[in-house]
Amino acid sequence: MPSLASRMMPPILTALGYRRRFASAQATSDLVAARRLRPRPYGPPRILPRGVGVSVDQDHGWPLYTVFPSGAEPRGQIVYVHGGAWINQIALQHWQLVAELAATTGSRVLVPIYPLAPQGTAATVVPQVADLLKRLAASDGAENVSVVGDSAGGQIALAAALLLRDAHVALAHTVLIAPALDLSLSNPVIDALEPNDPWLVRPGLRAAVELWRGELPLDNPIVSPLFGEMAGLGPLAVFAGTRDITHPDCELLVSKARAAGVATEFHEAPGMVHVYPLLPIPEGRQARRIMARLLRGGQDILTAPGSVPPAD
Secondary structure: OOOHHHHHHHHHHHHOOOHHHHOOHHHHHHHHHHHHHOOOOOOOOOOOOOOEEEEEEEEOOEEEEEEEEOOOOOOOEEEEEOOOOOOOOOOHHHHHHHHHHHHHHOOEEEEEOOOOOOOOOHHHHHHHHHHHHHHHHHHHOHHHEEEEEEOHHHHHHHHHHHHHHHOOOOOOEEEEEOOOOOOOOOOOOHHHHHHHOOOOOHHHHHHHHHHHHOOOOOOOOOOOHHHOOOOOOOOEEEEEEOOOOOHHHHHHHHHHHHHOOOOEEEEEEOOOOOOHHHOOOHHHHHHHHHHHHHHOOOOOOOOOOOOOOOOO
């Protein structure tokens, strides 16, 4: 049974107006205009959990943050691609997950601050994320490099992994949290889910998609990675709640990947809302523990002094 905290999330999200942001194309357009007028800060919080440090560099014009376990040699590299419907900047919840993954996996977590739509588009952002991953794989070995993305960041992460596959590079893990997979949003199962999703609705999301896809068609795998061929990908893990309109396409992705011979885990959470692993609920904590263990190659998460226990 879903926890009390998780059952409280839908009314909280509704009260905070999450769904209203995407209720219409005009609402989303107004949000984009507001973000352009007053851009949101993207840097990490001033105080990070004990046991992790942070640095920043520039990568082809993008700020590139690295969150790392302090006092220990990192054991791998993770690129984290944040969500936000391609129009919202990285948020505190993303940074909290990044810091936790750095501490509990012992890996360096690289966070590219990519340009948001309409300045950034699928055609410009996805290849640069793929190039970052390819350079890391060339220097450290693909078996030591993973990519994680949530929501819109999940779309970017999987599309980038497919570009790498085309270059005969298979990452150690591709971990997707409620990814956007088919940007036509035309899966008929969404019709029944949408009225009960407290976060996402299609009218405004479609307006964001139009800004993000640029000149590319919706069925291009750089835009909608569900249309790509999955064979040759490294291990894949998908986390999705059933009270989330991304869930039906996650089911399709899992079936397609398994049919193509990709080692695939599906962590389906009954009753959970969009990107539930980022939320301060017991189910989110459990998902983060699974994620950390997966990214450590099935080993137990770190519990050494100075590491950070998974947040509740």
